Amino acid sequence: MEIHQLQYFVAIVETGGFGRAAERCNVAQPSLSQQVIKLEQELGSPLFDRLGRSVALTEAGHALLPHARRILAEVQAVEGGLLKDIEAGHGRLAVGAIPTIAPFLLPQVIEQFSRRFPGAELSVQEDFTENLLRELVAGKLDVGIMSLPIRHKQIDVEDLFTEPLLVASPRNHELISRSEITTRELSDFPFIAINEVHCLGEQIQSFCIQQSVDIDIVCQTSQLVTVQSCVALGLGISLVPQMLAARDRSGDIVYRMVTGVVPQRKEIGRAHV
Secondary structure, three states: OOHHHHHHHHHHHHHOOHHHHHHHHOOOHHHHHHHHHHHHHHHOOOOEEEEOOEEEEOHHHHHHHHHHHHHHHHHHHHHHHHHHHHHHOOOEEEEEEOOOOHHHHHHHHHHHHHHHOOOOEEEEEEOOHHHHHHHHHOOOOOEEEEEOOOOOOOOEEEEEEEEEEEEEEEOOOHHHHOOOOEHHHHHHOEEEEEOOOOHHHHHHHHHHHHOOOOOEEEEEEOOHHHHHHHHHOOOOEEEEEHHHHHHOOOOOEEEEOOEOOOOEEEEEEEEEO
């Protein structure tokens, strides 16, 4: 039993015929008739006695009518309530983001969202891409921000941006005196790496392999803020997203572009069902 079948049924009762009901519902009469027949077959009983151009309710039709009207009224109330919530900025939005993006991108987004929709409830979940995809498909998240490519039949994806990775070094490091930093020079110094469980860590490793750069990893961590702290303490250099550098006000680290082939955090996308 479907909502539009009940709508057709009630329209026939209220207009007194299939033709007038079809006009009211803005649907072709054969299509309306077919849907009513399907409803009758599902219920196992005719709903109308066809009397030429007019119709009369059967006993089953009389029994169904109040239930159909109540269901349609409840559907209308729900739809109206949703529209009011949307217009008033109420409701709930569940957002997921990968951990190497969330701290740098989401605070400003959350601030803007809260200012625009003060009555709305916003929940944020940080997790790896594969887990966020699972939550999206399950309906537990409304939207996710993660690394591309994403290939899933149930999920729509929009490209957001690609950003360069910068060389992060302590302020007193010898790299500071050089006019430029090449990709090859990354292998000359101890390297602080983000773990490959993150898309970012995997992308950095892939870049180094493609450029035949054998980095000397002395520390591997799962948090970008730890990478940042290790660099500030002089334990090594690293490659970090530009958005991390933009938010660093400590003055303990210098961030510079690599000349030649520039490493990048590959496309970041917005995914939703």
